Amino acid sequence: MKLFRLLTGRRSAPLARERLQILLTHERGATGHSGLIAVLREDILRVIAKHVDVAPEKVEVRVEHGEEVAVLAIDVEIPEAAARAAMPRRGGWAA
Amino acid sequence: MAEVIVVTSGKGGVGKTTSTAALGAALAQTGQSVVVVDFDVGLRNLDLVMGAERRVVYDLINVANGEVRLQQALIRDKRIETLYLLAASQTRDKDALSEDGVRRCIGELQGRFDWVICDSPAGIERGATLAMRYADLAVVVTNPEVSSVRDSDRIIGLLDSKTMKAAKGERMEKLLLLTRYDKVRAGRGDMLNIDDVLEILSIPLLGIIPESEEVLRASNIGAPVTIANPQSAAARAYGDAARRLNGESVPMTIPANRQTLLHRLFGRRAAA
Numbered sequence: 001m002k003l004f005r006l007l008t009g010r011r012s013a014p015l016a017r018e019r020l021q022i023l024l025t026h027e028r029g030a031t032g033h034s035g036l037i038a039v040l041r042e043d044i045l046r047v048i049a050k051h052v053d054v055a056p057e058k059v060e061v062r063v064e065h066g067e068e069v070a071v072l073a074i075d076v077e078i079p080e081a082a083a084r085a086a087m088p089r090r091g092g093w094a095a
Numbered sequence: 096m097a098e099v100i101v102v103t104s105g106k107g108g109v110g111k112t113t114s115t116a117a118l119g120a121a122l123a124q125t126g127q128s129v130v131v132v133d134f135d136v137g138l139r140n141l142d143l144v145m146g147a148e149r150r151v152v153y154d155l156i157n158v159a160n161g162e163v164r165l166q167q168a169l170i171r172d173k174r175i176e177t178l179y180l181l182a183a184s185q186t187r188d189k190d191a192l193s194e195d196g197v198r199r200c201i202g203e204l205q206g207r208f209d210w211v212i213c214d215s216p217a218g219i220e221r222g223a224t225l226a227m228r229y230a231d232l233a234v235v236v237t238n239p240e241v242s243s244v245r246d247s248d249r250i251i252g253l254l255d256s257k258t259m260k261a262a263k264g265e266r267m268e269k270l271l272l273l274t275r276y277d278k279v280r281a282g283r284g285d286m287l288n289i290d291d292v293l294e295i296l297s298i299p300l301l302g303i304i305p306e307s308e309e310v311l312r313a314s315n316i317g318a319p320v321t322i323a324n325p326q327s328a329a330a331r332a333y334g335d336a337a338r339r340l341n342g343e344s345v346p347m348t349i350p351a352n353r354q355t356l357l358h359r360l361f362g363r364r365a366a367a
Contacts, residue, residue, distance in 0.1 A: 011283070011285065012284070012285055013281070013284045013285060013286055013287050013291065014284065014287065016240075016241050017286055017287060017291045017295070019241065020241055020244055020245065020295050021295060023245065024245065024248050024295060027245075027248070027249070028248070028252070038255075038297075039297055041305030042297065062141075
């Protein structure tokens, strides 16, 4: 077994991690608790907080179920001053 | 008013009872009053791990049903005078425990102790949900192994929906206690590492308990590992975790057993 591993360089933990991540994303949806939404919310919050000062309670993440598809809706309320600073200037170097 | 902690995991055999006893003893060693409560009705074992199996007269069910006074059922530890045990019943089944009875019992314990630590049964049924129902904080015991991580994830979902805190719309605090961790195997990529488990479960880390022979030795002699061998790696890791519960800021390290050269050369077991 050790020789096999030396030859193939296979490690089992990354596979365990990948299997769990796929399984749990699925199960969290199926068992009805909003684990995925909570995780998404935290990640989104972290990314936004890198650039804009935003209060955690002003970030809302929810799934809206339609007939055919579900929509992931994300509402983020940011302070007006931060929004203005974040807007690209007209005639800037974006051309 | 006591802090009520539930030690839970979903999966059996990951170290809930060991952790309850070790954390309880470590907190009591600081002079604070602690009661450890066994919720595993019908399969009690906390009494055995604490070395008090021959001293159980009355139990949680007797108290919850109002058959005896709390004082009559509490067993005082012979080594640490601020540590108490409330055992589970061995002869009755979990349906003998009423939600109302548990609420009253926990309420009374809260008034008497600084810490109330509830050892949850495995599973996700009534016994487990009753153990977590009135907790302020959950310690989720997890092994770095796929089935344990999956079950912990499920328990985290229950903590967010079945506890009183959740019912009141408050945030239930959950901390991860990673047990039976083997730094060498994780380093080789043969065991999920700390970051893997933290990323998957996304709850803060309370502590990392290394795999240790001292845990079995401690249960053999009927003492929490923090008392049986305070110098062992597992005991020091539990001690650190207890200090973090106490609000101290302790760097997150994985204590190692001190080994002699001879031990290193000849004591290594063959990889399974």
